[in-house]
Amino acid sequence: MQTILRLAAAALLLALSIPVMAQKIKLVEGDLSALKNEKQLNVEYTYNQLKVGKFDNEDDYIRKKTEEYNQKEAGKGDNWAKAWKDDRKNRFEPKFELLFNENSDIKAGRFPEAKYTLIFHTTFVEPGFNIGIMRKNAYIDAEVLIVETASKKPVAKMSLDNAPGRIFGGFDFDTGVRIQEAYAVSGKKLAKSLNR
Template identity: 55%
Template sequence: MNKYLKAPKLLLLAIMLAPQLLMAQKIKVVSGDVAAFKNIDTFNTVFTYNNLKVGKEGDEKNYIDRKKADYNKKEAGKGDAWEKAWKEDRSSRYEPKFNELFSKTSEHAAGDFKTARYTLLVNTTFIEPGFNVGIHRERARVDTEITLVETANPTKELVKFTVDDTPGGDVFGFDYDSGVRISEAYALTGKALAKYISKKIN
């Protein structure tokens, strides 16, 4: 294919797929009233991974143990390096992506603002890492529970959501690293939630 024709086609594909990805997740209000988000300009965000399940492995520990052992069999120390990267991706890739897209979409700052009056508690309950082996790929998928609380009184829940089945991946297919796929799922989670809230309160 002519390289000058290929780029526009890839761009068109990305534009076509983006709305489908954004609509794929399921957002549900579990408790509270979305109106609580009115007049909030800044959100502190706290991310947790309590009782996290990963793929078909069940508990995250099962997934880590298998992947670590597989990599270490191929090359000594490779599994240990993979485990370190798997855990560090949370703070270096997933969480910043959520904050970035939530902030950009809602036009209100979300991030490490410990003095903010309100906090978004983002607990990830499930991750499907997906895969990409070139000729065949599966997108990542993330389920989260997101709760708005008062920073000074985090046990007081104002609104609680579940955001399930959020897909993640590079629309061009360049997501061979699971961290790329998963971080895009967090980006879409932040964007979709912000759009949902804005629609409800405006």
């Protein structure tokens, strides 16, 4: 019994000593007051010049992971690479909009007729990992631009750093699930910051 208590205490101390990443949203320039009476916000997503983990170029990351998975099992890497790109439209973007809409009076989505467009430009992805006994949370960094839809004239620019992605209970073994949660957190927090 004493051994169990010691292990539990050690685990608690370890958990408390792990640095907690807090998401930061900052208005870099411009003014968000233009959105005050808007009911809809068009959303576009960009991923150009994306850095992933220790890779300065997403293509290098995809190439390495594809080769590793294909060496373990023929075709597995190719399937992984396709899922890596498909997750954007199938998981990340819908989850961002769902949580944004649950936390804002402005409805975000594909509204090309809306006066303003939010461009969510992902600049960095830490995919993290979860192998059961060890884990590293995913997180994303992004630049958020609010522009006039018709002219693309800038209205505001925001930075979003360290949006964490993990599932409560730790059952986020799939990379896409972890990153999806980072987009969910981003949508929720961004909506709340625009509501102020």
